[in-house]
Amino acid sequence: MAEMNLIVRVVGKDLDGNKKIGESLRGIKGISHRISGIIANKFCEENGLAKGVKLGEIDNEKVRKLEEIVQDPAKHGLPRWSLNRQNDFETGKNTHLTMNELDFQLRNDFQRLAEIKSYRGLRHSWGLTVRGQKTRSTHRGKGGVVGVSKKDTTAAKKGAGPEKK
Numbered sequence: 001m002a003e004m005n006l007i008v009r010v011v012g013k014d015l016d017g018n019k020k021i022g023e024s025l026r027g028i029k030g031i032s033h034r035i036s037g038i039i040a041n042k043f044c045e046e047n048g049l050a051k052g053v054k055l056g057e058i059d060n061e062k063v064r065k066l067e068e069i070v071q072d073p074a075k076h077g078l079p080r081w082s083l084n085r086q087n088d089f090e091t092g093k094n095t096h097l098t099m100n101e102l103d104f105q106l107r108n109d110f111q112r113l114a115e116i117k118s119y120r121g122l123r124h125s126w127g128l129t130v131r132g133q134k135t136r137s138t139h140r141g142k143g144g145v146v147g148v149s150k151k152d153t154t155a156a157k158k159g160a161g162p163e164k165k
Contacts, residue, residue: 005056010067011098017056021066024055028070030098035082039069042076070098 005017008024015024022040025031031039043066044051049058058066069076073096074083083096085105089112097105113121123130129139 004054008055008063010063011070013099015055018054020052021055021058025070028098030084030096030102031070035073035078035084035096038078038082039066039073042073042078043069046076072096 007014008017009015010025011028013028015027017024020040021043022033022036025036025039026033041051043049043062044053046069047058047062047065049062069078074080074094080086080094083094084102085095085097087093088095089109110121110124114125115121120130129135133139
């Protein structure tokens with residue numbers, strides 16, 4: 001085998017070359033543990049590699065093939081349910097977005113929902129929970145404090161003395 005690369009660049013992200021392919025792909029935004037395993041299995045199957053091979057052990061040509069699978073998994077026969085953008089609102093296509101494309105598309109989705117004044121869109125724009133969670137006792141970091149406030153201690157000490165008539 002060739003030399004071991006400690007850092008491998010895939011889809012504009014530096015990944016750890018000491019980890020297995022599936023584990024290191026999780027460092028890319030938009031790729032979870034499930035899709036990373038599916039991509040790694042498909043890549044190893046297409047290139048005749050063992051499933052336990054580390055990312056740093058494969059050569060640059062195979063890294064480009066891996067990057068191609070990550071960018072367009074549907075083209076390589078990955079199941080539709082594993083993609084993160086199924087039946088896109090604008091195009092109707094099934095795609096898998098990663099990194100900045102994913103951020104941009106989510107921002108556009110939330111903006112569209114806020115413009116049509118849907119419940120979800122308004123809650124997103126206000127920075128509140130969207131899926132029915134209770135907010136009375138949790139999610140305190142997003143807004144002001146709710147609850148009992150303490151009295152001023154100096155005012156309490158001055159008024160605590162005995163009253164004179």
